Amino acid sequence: MRKIAYVFGALVAAGAGTYLVVYLYRWQWQRAMICGVLLLVVEVMLLGLVTLGRLNRIEDRLRDTDRRQRELDARQEDILTRLREPAVTHEETRFRWLEDPAERTYVFVPVLMVAGVLLSGLAWVVQRLASATAKPAERRLAGRLAVLAAPGPADADDLEDLPPLSGGPSRGRTARLATVALVGAALLAALVVGLAELTQTRKEQANGNEATSVVVQIELRGVDMSSAGRALAAQQIWESCRHSTAAPLRHATLGDLGDGTFAGVIRPALTDHDLMRLRGCLEDATLDRAHLTVVAVGDAEADQG
Incomplete structure (x- = not known):
């Protein structure tokens, strides 16, 4: 299930990133922001899935440890x-001689008893000292011998699950990782430079034509509006996009051609870059339930004026 989520998230992130670049190239900022937010959400989701998987593996390792x-x-x-x-x-058998029958007689019994008591006390002291000093050594010895002890059934299963021993990362693998990293960095740099090249505003040569005409079609979703309402909506979108070009559109009129079609005339004529920016702004309008589609674009030459 988690692998399916990874694949789905990767596909959604790839699609959102692709359309983000496309909308930035078209100067359609509202759509680009929506794709950027979607891409950010998917990245956070993938990061959460990866972090959750790492935490689960850490918990499993702690339990095994x-x-x-x-x-x-x-x-x-x-x-x-x-x-x-x-x-x-x-310890249980060190005073066995005291258990002998009492009928036996000994020579110098009192002397032997006193000597035995003294020797027994001395032996008891020595034994206590040896026990006190030998316990840490015995525990250390037991800790060392525990490694050599025969593994149980659970340990045998763990040994089967262990990966084979290896000599560390090889030079070939290091070289492949370095190559992949360099190629990824080069592609990322090319993407950034290319996107900056496409969206950068430059000073272009003036268009020698007299004017530029733009024909647009307005669509109102879920609203049955009269021709006057459509004209008002188209005029609002047109006025909001007059500042999208590098040169201010001071002489830009919008005429109604009927049936939701309008024509805008811009003087002087727009350059290619300004025309692309104006088209992107018109088709990326934020007016509620209204959408403009650029149907045709053309230039009027000076001798035709």
């Missing part, structure tokens, strides 16, 4: 118990 640590502690305690078993047996 805790489980392995518990199993390692259990093996360490088992080995530590085995190491301490001989010492416990020795």
Whole structure:
């Protein structure tokens, strides 16, 4: 399911980015902003999916680490118990001579008893000192031997899931990654430079013609409006786009040709770049329920005036 979301998000991002570049080239800023917002939303969604996947993998690794640590502690305690078993047996049998029958007689019994008590006390002190100093060593030894202990069934499954050992990234892989990074950077730089080249306002040579005529068709969605209402809507859109060109449109009139068709005459004639900007503004109008379509564009020569 997550892979399907990745593929869907990548396709939507590619489409939004493509239309963003197209609308910027056409100077249709409202549509470009909508595509940019959609692209930003898709990028945030993909970033959230990637972050969620990383967090899930981190949680799985933490659970596996805790489980392995518990199993390692259990093996360490088992080995530590085995190491301490001989010492416990020795403690239980170190005064076996006291269990002999009382009917037997000894030579110098009082002297032997006193010597035995002293030696037993000395042995007890030595044994306590040895036990106190040997516990950290035994625990360290058990920790070292736990690595050599036979793995359990769960550990065997984990060993099967481990990836094969490798010697690190090869030179070929590093070279391929570097090549891909350089190509991506070059494509991105070319895209930025090309978009700046297409949308940059430059000083162009003046058009030698007398005037430029623009024929537009207005459509009103969901509204049954009279010819006067259509004329008013077309006039509002036309006036809002008069500032879209580099040269101010001081002498630009809009005439009604009937049936929702209007013709605008602009003097002096527009250059190619100004005409593209005017067309993009007219077709990207923000008037509610109204849409203009540029039907035809032409220039009137000076001798025809």
